[in-house]
């Protein structure tokens with residue numbers, strides 16, 4: 448039957464305000480704290496540090512800026528190697544190029560979709576044999592699922608190489624009861640508009656090393672020396688978060704737990720309603736971890752389904768539903784085509800397989816049950832199991 452009406456668009460992961468943001472924004476306006484820095488920034492930093500159980504946090508203009516600062520603090524410079532997960536958003540690796548350093552990409556493993564310890568080990572063996580160890584390893588927690596931190600930390604410790612945990616997507620997730628993002632020398636979160644909580648745009652650098660965080664504050668405010676005039680001895684950046692946006696962040700942080708539970712409920716409903724379709728496999732949640740299920744991700748078995756993941760996305764788009772491919776691995780990006788890539792178990796290409804078969808479904812914490820049922824029905828129709 449030809450479709451006559453276009454239904455309202457269902458978005459992948461739209462912002463979801465708590466209603467408490469205006470209080471802090473108004474306070475900033477009434478006290479005229481319309482600047483980068485101010486009381487909302489200080490409170491947002493200390494609230495987030497307390498929530499994640501870490502010594503300190505620095506609020507910045509984006510998650511990307513936080514990764515860049517972490518690399519600067521670890522002394523990453525031109526010609527250095529940095530290992531990085533391949534299956535991730537480009538922002539995980541762009542700051543490596545900002546520093547003129549060389550990314551080496553590491554494959555995923557099937558149980559977490561995150562960095563493969565066996566691939567990481569291979570990369571370290573080669574780097575060690577060549578006498579050129581990386582300066583840092585960037586480990587990403589995809590779609591709110593923690594990587595195999597214990598194994599990965601132990602390999603990095605063996606070579607004495609620090610970790611930057613890219614927890615942009617995994618705020619509120621746990622690994623063995625400990626907050627995702629707190630496992631490396633530095634961790635970063637993002638508050639971009641599509642993330643689990645948002646400041647419209649923003650990020651946070653966290654660490655137990657308070658001295659390093661003070662250096663980050665210095666670098667993020669144009670590296671202004673302690674002098675009675677504008678004096679600069681180091682190259683700095685304008686990376687701090689504004690006091691108004693931090694007010695939004697304070698209002699959002701208060702409902703983080705609710706947001707995580709809402710996303711998990713959405714995931715569970717997809718899983719229950721699509722359980723009978725054998726061509727679909729959901730992204731696993733590794734035992735002893737707690738995912739925030741930022742986005743519900745699944746793979747489609749092409750032979751069983753009789754169609755590709757790309758085709759399912761086309762059908763969803765035709766029904767005005769925003770769904771996406773899983774991240775295109777960075778080693779496949781034209782930007783990074785010169786870079787090395789290490790496979791899981793030496794010969795399994797997990798990230799490419801997940802890219803070919805994986806899709807992310809609308810997962811906003813404010814999505815209604817009716818809207819979700821529309822997505823579910825559309826998937827069932829596309830797979831001929833309506």
Ligand SMILES: *Cc1c(COP(=O)(O)O)cnc(C)c1O
Pocket residue numbers: 508509510511512535536538539587613615616636637638639648649650
């Ligand atoms: C969103 C995201 C970032 C970047 O955060 P911004 O705040 O958008 O700069 C980095 N890494 C991953 C994995 C992300 O999803």
